[in-house]
Amino acid sequence: MEEIKKQNVGAFVFLDQINKKKRTASHDGGWRCGILTINMSECINGVLKGARRLPVSALVEITVKRIVHYFCVRAIKGHKMLQNNQLWTDFACKMFISWQQKAVEHTVTEYSHSQQSPSVVTRRQHGHGINTHVVKIGNRECSCGKWNQFGIPCSHAKKVCGAYNISDASMVKDYYDLMAYNNTYSKHFEPVQ
Ligand SMILES: [Zn+2]
Structure with a gap:
């Protein structure tokens, strides 16, 4: 925010008036799971693509059809993931496995075992040199920020x-x-007459 203030005071004042919880991943209590506000607006844009400049009734009809299609495709996808005995969605599984592989490169240095949230330092020995991150299991957080951002334990965690x-x-x-x-995508729609 300080950097924004330096660049443009008007932009700073505008942003400062909006509740931080509603516009930042760092102040929302970890509910966004990596989704930025711009991602959500792009999702809606994607559904509405090609439906602009149409009469209102056609715009509503095409939007409903696309949403129904969106739900049908995801319901099938969800069923397939369940048949594959997955616990989580493809995205979470991919992240979980990817960070599992990265974790092999870390070493753990214990600073305290008696605390409920022990501080631990991990070092990555290959690739991008040695980085130190502090993991607090009790708080479900790591100083790299990824655990808090995505809600999935990072490689350090x-x-x-x-x-x-x-x-x-x-x-x-x-x-x-x-x-x-x-549960989200199992709902069904009735045709609009
Ligand atoms: Zn981490």
């Missing part, structure tokens, strides 16, 4: 979970639960 014999799978947010996904 996974390494620490392994060191403390904690199930990292239990730390994934319910947001990615496949049952929640299927």
